Amino acid sequence: MASTTSAGIGLFxxxxxxxxxxxxxxxxxxxxxxxxxxxxxxxxxxxxxxxxVGKSDLLEIWVLEPGVEIETRFYSQSFLVPITTxxxxxxxxxxYLQREGEISLRYRVTSGDTGNEDTALPQRFTLRRQVxxxxxxxVFPNATLWGYLNCRSVPSMWEEIRVRIPPQAGKFExxxxxxxxxESFRSLNxxxxxxxxxxxxxxxxxxxxADNGFTFVLMQYDKLIRPIEGLGSALVxxxxxxxNVPVGKSAVGxxxxxxxxxxxxxxxxx
Numbered sequence: 099m100a101s102t103t104s105a106g107i108g109l110f111x112x113x114x115x116x117x118x119x120x121x122x123x124x125x126x127x128x129x130x131x132x133x134x135x136x137x138x139x140x141x142x143x144x145x146x147x148x149x150x151v152g153k154s155d156l157l158e159i160w161v162l163e164p165g166v167e168i169e170t171r172f173y174s175q176s177f178l179v180p181i182t183t184x185x186x187x188x189x190x191x192x193x194y195l196q197r198e199g200e201i202s203l204r205y206r207v208t209s210g211d212t213g214n215e216d217t218a219l220p221q222r223f224t225l226r227r228q229v230x231x232x233x234x235x236x237v238f239p240n241a242t243l244w245g246y247l248n249c250r251s252v253p254s255m256w257e258e259i260r261v262r263i264p265p266q267a268g269k270f271e272x273x274x275x276x277x278x279x280x281e282s283f284r285s286l287n288x289x290x291x292x293x294x295x296x297x298x299x300x301x302x303x304x305x306x307x308a309d310n311g312f313t314f315v316l317m318q319y320d321k322l323i324r325p326i327e328g329l330g331s332a333l334v335x336x337x338x339x340x341x342n343v344p345v346g347k348s349a350v351g352x353x354x355x356x357x358x359x360x361x362x363x364x365x366x367x368x
Contacts, residue, residue, distance in 0.1 A: 111144060111205065111207050113221075117129075117137060132192065132227075133196055134192055134228060136190050136191045136194075138187040138189055138190070139203065139205075140188075141159075141184070141188060143181070147177075148210040153211055154181075155176070155181055157205065159174075159190075159203070159205040160205070163195075165197055165342075166197070173188055173205075196343050201222070204221070206218070233269060234263075236278070236334050238259075245354050246356050249358070249360065256367050256368045257319075258315050260313050262311065263278075269346065271340060272303060272305040275301070275302050275303075275339040276300070276337070277300055278299040278335075279296070279335050280298075280316065280333075282325060282331070286354050294325075295325055328365065329358065
């Protein structure tokens with residue numbers, strides 16, 4: 099929506115669009131690479147630019163990031179009379195697109211002829227960061243050489259399952275948050291998800307863990323392992339957040355699970 103200025107000016111600051119946003123999407127979600135490449139605003143030339151020689155109109159653009167109370171002006175440019183065209187697109191740098199959630203954008207035009215200001219109504223968009231896969235796969239230190247957790251694993255599967263995140267130079271920092279995601283499957287190759295086994299575990303890193311790697315100790319046998327009747331598997335990955343901003347995620351690791359007691363038809367467990 100555009101606002102209006104004094105009589106005779108008419109529409110001044112008109113509706114703008116953001117490239118890559120589906121006009122039929124009620125959430126107005128920004129493109130998936132916005133946090134990496136930024137986005138472009140398409141702002142039309144205002145309807146009544148200044149006409150007095152030596153004057154100029156000022157265009158300013160603001161962004162309000164998710165969770166931030168004060169807007170940031172990221173663009174400010176004066177356009178000298180005669181004003182017949184303006185840039186076809188205006189770049190919002192990715193540095194303002196690192197927080198997930200709702201962002202607000204608005205712009206204002208100030209007339210050089212009259213000093214009148216007109217501000218387009220703020221428009222709101224949804225940001226979901228595209229997190230790079232830049233972390234090593236999780237490791238299962240108690241699995242066999244063939245990648246199995248079985249009835250002879252030490253410690254026993256019903257006592258605990260260990261998932262090791264290996265050290266990775268320069269990737270982790272103290273107070274980072276790591277989220278580990280586990281889901282169990284009915285097959286040995288991660289096909290056939292078992293309902294209600296998808297679980298997230300959280301760890302805030304100490305300085306030692308950031309430097310040397312760390313281990314998640316999972317103790318939810320009834321939820322993660324017991325639903326596997328015989329042979330199955332789990333897909334496990336983790337993501338890293340710094341100051342509530344996602345900075346990386348891992349490739350997915352697979353561990354095979356064998357609950358069949360050797361030489362028997364029974365399943366092992368407590």
